[in-house]
Amino acid sequence: MSPTAPAPRRPDHLPDHLPDHVDVVIVGSGPAGAAYARVLSEQAPHATIVLFEAGPLISDPPGAHVKNIADPAARAAAQRASEGRRPAAADTPTDTLDGYADGAHRLVRPGTSLLPTGWRQPGEDGMPAAAVSTNVGGMAAHWTGACPRPGDSERIPFLPDLDDLLTEGERLLGVSSTALAGAPLAGEVRRRLADALDAGRAPGRRVQPMPLAVRRETGPDGTGRLVWSGSDVVFGAVTRENPRFTLVPEALVTRVLTTDGPEGRRVTGVRVRDLSAGDGPDGPEHEVSAAHVVVAADALRTPQLLWASGVRPPALGRYLNDQPQVVFAVRLRDVPQSAGEPETLGVDPRTTPGITAQSGVSWVPFTDEHPFHGQVMQLDASPVPLPAGDDPVPGSVVGLGWFCAKDVQAGDRVAFSETEVDENGMPAPRLHYTLTARDHRTLEEARAAVRRAALALGDPLDDEPLTFPNGASLHYQGSVRMGAQDDGTSVCDRDSRVWGVAGLHVAGNGVIPTATACNPTLTSVALAVAGARSIARALQHSPAHAGA
Template structure:
């Protein structure tokens, strides 16, 4: 059964078939697919952060107690919390220049270089389940140039990702006022769009129980019973992988530091999967002396513009909110304005139970609407994370320095997105505030590109279409960092889909070897 290691024992294995670094959705995908297709394989999953929920990797929204939820969020904040212990969670995002969300922590240094935009909003989570313990659950499919043209089976991979994440477009589709929101958005924005790119309910990684509760998907849903009941799969929390070990041009294992004792252990492995995020994944490869030309390059975030509006003409008999401490409830919906190549941004429209700014009069749940427009970044190799040869971070790994700038095309996209979100807000009712707010770069938390896949080892890609790192047999990378295209849609679904392809390749190799024996 998949459980965290006993703190006093820490029985790390001497050898495994597959070592997975990172317990977020991509790492969980490898564990799940291998458990399904190669149950004979031994698997060890290593996570630098602590277990904050039961089952491990579940979403903090599923924690009923507000106090317990806050504790879980604080335990996700790495070595240093951005807010003093005991501070009010509502105060996290008070700094507009460098906003911090509960469960995340900022990069202390190196986030901006002189004369560059930088990523002031760059943030991480450190916990079993990764950022999926805190995310909004949005899982739209990519379209147009967001799609990866050299993957002929991308739709099948996306469908499998939807299965693993338990994605539904119906869970909140029937929320009060949601139809009114979508009909007004459609009238304002749908003209000229293909049918599948019109305004529609947002696909969400959420399911509704028979008694009306919502269960938000975290990595625990991706792990599934198939992994939890697999006696050959083990999850080790507070275990920092400090180096991927190689023997010539082949992977041979990992070196792990027990964060509880400080002891280090070498574990042999036939396959190693680096499924950390788009910053800490390349960091580990760099620390391991694995440094392909594209490593850390093509870093991209999704520039984000937000606006809010009070829906006019809403009915007065809408039911009361089901909860006062959850942003999205049974009485509020999420709608989607898909990306198109002509309008290279994606809209996430969230109905709220309360207003984000003080307003007069009673608020009908669902009548305050937040609009978030995410833009596709103009990719450039110079946008990158550079790692230090002599300075380390709080985990003892090479310190990061971010190089990041907006191009003229980026500025044009941002300008068009501002016009679009204003038009959308006006179609719904009374905008709250004169102008939309442009979030600082990095605030989307949708980092990609630093481990990008490609079709050839030409210096512009770190791995092949299955996620195997060029020139290092048995080493795979996974997560949003492998996405090679400029995207505006939430990237988790795509990241999981790409992990499915890699996990299948490892399973095929393991099964082939077992058959030969």
């Protein structure tokens, strides 16, 4: 299979036609959308559910992480197929860590596509690296699997059950804090980081193994491998085996349909365009009626769909925030020439890209005093050129990524044109985004912190840390944020129900209302759990399902 080969064959269980009526429509197949499907399959098994995904199927099972695809050419093809209608050139790297420390102004990651226009407005900083993935599984088919819990001011203050929801999110994602904790160099990396950074930190916010959505599996031949979670793990067998659940790839929802009645506005269904024939904006459209619609497209395309549908609460698209990111690379000093063979750790290097198990992934948690979060992980190769003949000990070159909490402001937003459209015929996005004086101070503190961490570990491979362009974190939040009350500063309530439109929910990282530095996926899945439970309760009390 070549890197330009087509995506996997459409499985037999996927539909040849679209339904006319279901109980629940889910838009988007990332972890949050998958969480709705999973919880509803568990708690409302009588409900009919259809999930529409604009992108193609790139794996079997649907939504799997591309790292789990053993064949390199097939893995590369899956990455390229995720890049939407503007895929990168065929000779562009498809390994996620290629160019890790690239200083490109419009940095792009494999499996994603940059916004072609509208990413910066006059007089503003903009988000030159703003990008999206378009495939079954969304960005979770390409992510690092990091699932830390939020702490201090990252936490949502009006959710008393947040910890219970996070625990459920960890179950759905298959999160483990031990899968790589015992890697040969991991303990030494954590010890050096802790000596330099732990002073004054609360016990739960000290250096520790990064919680990861990953598990170990052993094959029939006794060879082990790491299996990374994608939306497939969140869906789980209960969703895949649910005869009332249907996944439809290459289906773009273009409108959420609503009606006004005596009790106010409510959802009636969606309009969806079939993209499988490659017709783009000219593809045939179909209306599906539903009592509940969940829009989990991502933090840029969820507000786009609501805007296109005439659902425009004052906060829609506002409070958009990325996580300013500083990166550094270091070569560990004083490590043994052989730190252990990957196979002894349950990893088959023939099928697992890289040798991540050598030094694991370490976590430096966010605190209010230190408003950034550190992720320290092995790089498969040095991100900067090394002298000829210099062959680093496996696992001894590590990357340090420090993510900063953004100064959240209403003016940072994604807006949409009333007249211009994107390549799918949807309202063209326009990003308004500016770093504040506080953001620049936080970035400077993060650069100092990452230098301290690097010097504690070994010898930096470059003179100074690199500050990535805005948008490079891919952790966009806030654009459909939740709130405790409908006061114009939020789009949805604590169960992710859109204010003023009964039956309409939003989901994904865009729902998170706080300034965070930690990876947001676990939190967004936790919030999706609460939303899905609220729909399950509503379905149980629906006259159509009474006694079901």
